[in-house]
Amino acid sequence: MIEYKLTNKRKIMFRKPMTFMERIYLPAVLKGMAITLSHLFKKKATIQYPEQKRPMSEVFRGLHILKRDEQGAERCTACGLCALACPAEAITMTAAERKPEEKKLYREEKYASVYEINMLRCIFCGLCEEACPKAAIFLQNDVMAPASFEREDFIYGKDRLVEPLKLN
Amino acid sequence: MSDLIFKLIFISVIFGLSLFIAMYSTYAERKLAAFLQDRLGPNRAGPFGILQPLADGIKLFFKEEFIPKASDRWLFIMGPGFFMITALMTSAVIPFAPDLPWNGQIFSMQAADLNVGILYLFGVVSLGVYGILIGGWASNNKFSLLGAIRAASQNISYELAMGLSIVSLIMVSSSLSLRDIVEQQNGWHWNVLYQPLGFLIFIICAFAETNRAPFDLPECETELVGGYHTEFSSMKLGFYLFAEYINMFVSSAVLATLYFGGYQFPFISSMDPGLTKTLLGAAVMFGKIFFFIFLFIWIRWTLPRFRYDQLMNLGWKVLIPLAVLNIILTGAFILFKS
Numbered sequence: 001m002i003e004y005k006l007t008n009k010r011k012i013m014f015r016k017p018m019t020f021m022e023r024i025y026l027p028a029v030l031k032g033m034a035i036t037l038s039h040l041f042k043k044k045a046t047i048q049y050p051e052q053k054r055p056m057s058e059v060f061r062g063l064h065i066l067k068r069d070e071q072g073a074e075r076c077t078a079c080g081l082c083a084l085a086c087p088a089e090a091i092t093m094t095a096a097e098r099k100p101e102e103k104k105l106y107r108e109e110k111y112a113s114v115y116e117i118n119m120l121r122c123i124f125c126g127l128c129e130e131a132c133p134k135a136a137i138f139l140q141n142d143v144m145a146p147a148s149f150e151r152e153d154f155i156y157g158k159d160r161l162v163e164p165l166k167l168n
Numbered sequence: 169m170s171d172l173i174f175k176l177i178f179i180s181v182i183f184g185l186s187l188f189i190a191m192y193s194t195y196a197e198r199k200l201a202a203f204l205q206d207r208l209g210p211n212r213a214g215p216f217g218i219l220q221p222l223a224d225g226i227k228l229f230f231k232e233e234f235i236p237k238a239s240d241r242w243l244f245i246m247g248p249g250f251f252m253i254t255a256l257m258t259s260a261v262i263p264f265a266p267d268l269p270w271n272g273q274i275f276s277m278q279a280a281d282l283n284v285g286i287l288y289l290f291g292v293v294s295l296g297v298y299g300i301l302i303g304g305w306a307s308n309n310k311f312s313l314l315g316a317i318r319a320a321s322q323n324i325s326y327e328l329a330m331g332l333s334i335v336s337l338i339m340v341s342s343s344l345s346l347r348d349i350v351e352q353q354n355g356w357h358w359n360v361l362y363q364p365l366g367f368l369i370f371i372i373c374a375f376a377e378t379n380r381a382p383f384d385l386p387e388c389e390t391e392l393v394g395g396y397h398t399e400f401s402s403m404k405l406g407f408y409l410f411a412e413y414i415n416m417f418v419s420s421a422v423l424a425t426l427y428f429g430g431y432q433f434p435f436i437s438s439m440d441p442g443l444t445k446t447l448l449g450a451a452v453m454f455g456k457i458f459f460f461i462f463l464f465i466w467i468r469w470t471l472p473r474f475r476y477d478q479l480m481n482l483g484w485k486v487l488i489p490l491a492v493l494n495i496i497l498t499g500a501f502i503l504f505k506s
Contacts, residue, residue: 029471036204036470046208 061124061139064117066162069107074162075136078112085131090121108134115161119145119154170273179260179279186259189457190413191221197413197465204469228406236307236399243306248400248407251299255414257292261285262421263347265431265450269441277431277446278347285346286334289422290327293377296415297323300379300386303408304396315395318476319386322376325483326383330373332491333366336498337426350430354437360427365494367427369487374423376483378415381468385476420460421453428456 021027047054067075078095096113098106105111122145128137148154195210195218202209210217235244265277282288297320304316340362341349353359360367376383387395394400397408424430431449439445474482 032470033466036466039206040200040203042206044203044208045206048208048211 056141058141060141061126061129063119063140063143063145064122064128064156064161065138065140065143066115066158067136067138068163068165071104071107072165073105073107074111075107075134076112076115077108077110077134077136078115079133081131081133082128082137085127086122087125087127088121088123090118090123091128092116112158115158117156117161119156120151171275174275175279178275178277182259182264182279183256186256186414186417189417189461190410191225193413193416193461193465194224194410195221196461197468200462200465201469204466225406228403231402231405233402233404234399236309238308239399240306240308243302244399245404247299247303247306248404248411249299250302251296252407252411252414254292254296254299255411255418258289258415258418259421261288261346262418262425263350263430264421264453265446266436267441268443268446276347277450281345281347284344286338286344286349286426289346290331290334294323294327296377299408299411300396303400304386307396307399309399311392311394312396312398315386315388315392315398318388319379319396322379322383322385322479322483325480326373326376326487329369329483329487329491330377332488332495333363333369333373334426336366336491336495337363337370339495339498339502346425346430350425350432353429353432355432355434358427358429358432363427363494363498365490366498369491369494370427371423372482372487374419375464375467376479378419378464379412380416380464382471382474383479384468384473385479388473390473416461416464417457420457420464423460424453424456430456 069075078093080093080095083089083091083093092114093112093116094114095110098109098111102111124139126139129139145154145156198220199209199217210220213219213223235241260279261282263276263278263281268275268277300319301316304312304314304319307313337349337359338344340359341352343349343352349359375381379386385395387397389395392398397405400408431453433448433452436445436449439448
């Protein structure tokens, strides 16, 4: 019989016949049972979510927030740099001019009348936060975008993004 | 007359108890499976999830009752019921506790003391496979049919080895009545000490008979979708699943009765017959049963499933010859002893 040699790395393997103790399987079965029994007393890996939470990183990137300044005026000037920086194209906005009587509401003369982030598109990369020249948008490290049954619920407008006014 | 009333009460208690234990075996199964896999298991329904079996039952009742058009309607309905009935019938001959003398009468803690108890047990257990076979065949589905055929051939092959392992036990005890067998295992004379090989064969066959892992080929999820109960839904499926747990309970009871002395414990002979003795005996019996139920669950979450040819090899080429050998050895031993 000709032996074909495919590569030089070939190694002839042979399986040694099982001993009697191996062939009756029972020692192996008992060993397995001992292993599973030892797991009965081990610490469980489960984290029971709503009650227990995994510790989160200091720099976790969660749900966005549109910040206000010290006087409580919105910082965003609708420059559009966040929308430009966004790789997932999740941000859209409409700019508007501030009226004289709205001076307390908006910091600059231009502001975002509509500001929407689609959380289904957002990849939470944080590039909007880096692009913002006015330090207006941040990703919070303790809030996550909650789940919902409706697609519409994932388009976050200003009502859900702007930081609530601090009541003094 | 009072005897008849007592029997009625006793039978309903055993009936309720086997259902209750089967119910909580499902909970134990899920909980233990979780623990053995470093999980927590069901813990939301009630404290520690103890209402989980109830929630499962309610869920099954509210599921859609679906009968496939191509199925044999009556057999399809009959299958689960038949399986359930045969599972419940087996506990009739098991003595659960020592006799209770009360007001000059002696009450036996056994539904029926047949002098051919073991024979009855085997007869009913072997009927159990019809429930699976009827259900699987009536579904008119190839997966169900395969599961049913597997169940049938598996049960037939393992029943042989089981019967043969019992023959050597009967040679030792020289009685077919379960009551006599228990009475003979007084003190520490448990049959497992005289028949270790027979016990091993019997317990392996018991696993196969109850269609539990590592012999759960009839419902083998990885190959046959759901096996014989693929087409079943709602409480019909519930019956099949539930009857499996009743079978587990009954097999545990039979194992305890035949090989582990039933309600016998070391100091029982020094006690006077009475309420304490009966209750203590029952507690010991149920302790043994619970141990075997635990063993069933433990094995299930340890061992992987057999391949079908391995199953048949084990049954025909290993267990049956071993059982025959055991008979010969036991016979020789009895002969030399006399």
